[in-house]
Amino acid sequence: MTARNISQFWEWGRKIICVGRNYADHAKELKNAIPTEPILFLKPPSAYVREGSSILVPRYSNNLHHEVELGVVIGKGGTAIPESAAMEHVAGYALCLDMTARDVQDVCKSKGLPWTRAKAFNTSCPVSEFIPKERIPDPGNVTLWLKVNDQLRQNGCTSQMIFSIPYLISYISEFITLEEGDLILTGTPKGVSAVQVHDQLQAGIQDVVTMSFRVDRQ
Numbered sequence: 645m646t647a648r649n650i651s652q653f654w655e656w657g658r659k660i661i662c663v664g665r666n667y668a669d670h671a672k673e674l675k676n677a678i679p680t681e682p683i684l685f686l687k688p689p690s691a692y693v694r695e696g697s698s699i700l701v702p703r704y705s706n707n708l709h710h711e712v713e714l715g716v717v718i719g720k721g722g723t724a725i726p727e728s729a730a731m732e733h734v735a736g737y738a739l740c741l742d743m744t745a746r747d748v749q750d751v752c753k754s755k756g757l758p759w760t761r762a763k764a765f766n767t768s769c770p771v772s773e774f775i776p777k778e779r780i781p782d783p784g785n786v787t788l789w790l791k792v793n794d795q796l797r798q799n800g801c802t803s804q805m806i807f808s809i810p811y812l813i814s815y816i817s818e819f820i821t822l823e824e825g826d827l828i829l830t831g832t833p834k835g836v837s838a839v840q841v842h843d844q845l846q847a848g849i850q851d852v853v854t855m856s857f858r859v860d861r862q
């Protein structure tokens with residue numbers, strides 16, 4: 645059997661665990677309360693899309709939003725990982741988008757239903773190349789940005805996160821065993837907005853990585 649390479653973690657079929665409302669400025673722009681503990685939801689591995697393929701607007705949505713986020717790639721699995729040891733479980737990072745059918749999410753919220761149709765559809769998780777841990781020595785202090793058709797929409801720093809990466813790893817692993825190849829999306833800063841078919845999205849983590857995607861209809 646050929647050894648799997650973590651630099652292609654998106655092919656492994658592992659979990660994508662997403663954190664919501666982890667930046668106060670984003671919680672406020674959507675008129676949500678600041679959370680007192682992490683809000684989590686999941687995407688399936690079929691949500692991944694790589695550069696060269698398009699982000700597809702689901703047929704049932706007319707308000708697809710971009711959310712730029714830092715992704716944390718797990719390199720060593722564990723359950724009930726203490727916060728003090730959490731970073732030992734990180735293999736690296738990825739720049740990610742948490743594409744969100746906001747109109748569908750709003751309906752789910754109003755009915756008290758889960759966000760699955762709004763967050764977990766095919767191509768809802770555009771992902772960059774794998775970034776080895778050493779290339780981001782301080783993941784709690786990097787700038788994330790996103791442009792739509794060359795216009796800057798999001799520009800935030802991970803220092804604004806409410807719950808830190810070590811805290812999130814520890815919190816999640818209390819009740820979901822983390823496995824090598826899992827990805828944690830750590831939430832988005834303010835500036836989320838709608839994208840249209842044929843828009844070109846470009847995003848980056850300061851001078852570390854950039855990626856671009858076109859939007860198409862499903």
Ligand SMILES: O=C(O)/C=C/C(=O)CC(=O)C(=O)O
Nearest residue numbers: 663664665666674676831832
């Ligand atoms: O509660 C809402 O209206 C929206 C929440 C989100 O979509 C949360 C995120 O995915 C995020 O903050 O990154």
Ligand SMILES: [Mg+2]
Nearest residue numbers: 711742831832
């Ligand atoms: Mg998000």
